[in-house]
Amino acid sequence: MNPENEAVVVIPARGLGSAGLTAQVRELVALSLGGRTDRPIYHVHLDPDAGIADEVAARARWWALFEAEFGMEGQPFCGVEHVKHGRHHEHRVYGLVRPDGSVIDLAWDYPRREKVSRIVEHAFGMAPVASKHARSLARRLRDEGRPDVADWLTRSGSLERARPIAPLTxxxxxxxxxxxxxxxxxxxxxxxxxxxxxxxxxxxxxxxxxxxxxxxxxxxxxxxxxxxxxxxxxxxxxxxxxxxxxxxxxxxxxxxxxGSLTLEAVGHGWNGNRAPVRRAGSAAAGDRRNAGAGAERDRGLGIRGPDRGTGGPDGGGGRGDDGGAGHALRRLRTLPPGRALILRRGLSGLDPAVASCLSAAERARAAVARIEERNAYEKERAWRLWGLKDIWGIPLR
Structure with missing residues (x-):
């Protein structure tokens, strides 16, 4: 629904009772709660070639073949039609969990969708789009009783062409x-x-x-x-x-x-060879880590890296992980054995009850280790999701 699109038309949903695209996607997710999957919905983008004579019929044919290929006939979906830079295309979001709780198999979905596209291109008199799966597609088409499409693909020279490589992933x-x-x-x-x-x-x-x-x-x-x-x-x-x-x-x-170089890890300081740190904006909606932190915290934010914390570009500043206990425990663990023994004796001498608390301290240390492991996972997840948005435009991090 972004304003960058010149025209947005919400297409009629199937199997959904909600009004509005956002509510429909939420309903799709809710309908999938009975399935054992962490990927309950599937987004498909259909971008027909502008040279197709009957674009509407070509799109209808593609969707019919797509649903038959993946067993999605009757599955609920919602979607939109876009016009962007004069190009007409369509998005759909399907639910992947069937009423009986089984989950639709999406194995090899890229070549399977390309097979559907080759069939539609053949039916509407188009040249086949270059594909790195051309040879396997031709074999599969013959196995499935479509030698006409396989022969057309072979005659086009697609099987002998060098595999196309996208300039960017x-x-x-x-x-x-x-x-x-x-x-x-x-x-x-x-x-x-x-x-x-x-x-x-x-x-x-x-x-x-x-x-x-x-x-x-x-x-x-x-x-x-x-x-x-x-x-x-x-x-x-x-x-x-x-x-x-x-x-x-x-x-x-x-x-x-x-291989012979000894390199610093990403995020462990800089040597002045880069531009000044770009400051981040205000906290994103739904970002609990920065919620309510205010301008003082925002001023400490910079570009994140795999090993960087949220306080600044060098990973320091702030108590966003375990309140500083982890840092203190790490210092204690690195003490030489002699100093550690002296420290233990000194602490035990302060109060006879201290000795009885050692087991509690070990449990606390184990808890901190679990917190550190969880924080490492969250940082890794934030790095992987940085800059990505869900279909409502809300940042995923």
Whole structure:
């Protein structure tokens, strides 16, 4: 329902009694509570080619084939038709839980939806859209009694074409929109640094000379751009070489060059090679972590990273985790054995009852460990959901 759309038409829902799109989606979720799934609804986006002669009929045919493919006939759904930049397309949200509690199987949903699209393109006289699943689609079409579509796909040359590769993944596209840093610019700079270096130290120096940095991430070394965005180094270098030079640099070659480097983890300080921290706005609706924190807390917020807290860009400031107890316990755990024994004796000598509280202290320490584990999960979840919104436009973090 965003205003960026030139026209929005809410289509008639099926199997729902609520009025209004938001209420209909909520009803879909409520109807799915009996199923054992954490993904009760399924969003599908249908974007017909502008060259189709009868777009309405093509869309109707696609939806009929889609529902038959996934066994969604009769499943409740709601949706909208959009006109954006002169392009007509449709969104639907289906409930995935059947009345008996079983959940619709979405295995291999991408190629299955592409198969439906190839059938519609064939029926309406269109050229097949390039697909990396072309060979498997042709085999499946023959197995399902559609050799006419498989032959048409073969004659088009789709089976011999190089597999198309999207310039950006959905996650990369969201990151690019969030940070205003074009990924291609990062790729070009990283590839230039690669060619201007011969080993790990010179590669790191070449990156820093171009306003980038190299850190240790969860899945390997990551390249940090000027906005603080992290990009897996093997993926950036490999994709840059493939995109700009036509031949991919293997991940093994990247790992071999930087394997000798000792890198700081993401979020452990900066060395002045990036732009000033961008300040976040007010707390999002539904964000309990920052609710009611006010302007004083907002001024401490910066760009988040995988290992960063909510107090500032370096992860410090504030008592957003366990009230500081975790930090104190970590300091106690790192005490040398001798000092720890002296401290224990001194505390025990203060009051005879202290000794009886040691077991309670151990239980408290275990509770803090559980809190820290939970906070680590929440930070990881917040990082993965950063910048994403649900269908109502509410941030997911």
């Amino acid at each position: 959905p996650a990369e596209r969201l990151q690019q929109e969030r940070t205003d840093t074009p990924l291609d610019a990062v790729r070009r700079a990283a590839l230039a640094a690669w060619h201007d270096s011969a080993d790990g130290p010179t590669f790191l120096a070449a990156l820093r000379a171009r306003g980038l940095d190299l850190r240790r991430g969860r899945k390997g070394a990551v390249i940090i751009d000027g906005s603080g965005g992290a990009h897996l180094a093997t993926r950036v270098i490999g994709a840059a070489a493939r995109r700009f030079e036509g031949k991919r640099i293997l991940a093994a070659a990247v790992k071999e060059r930087i």
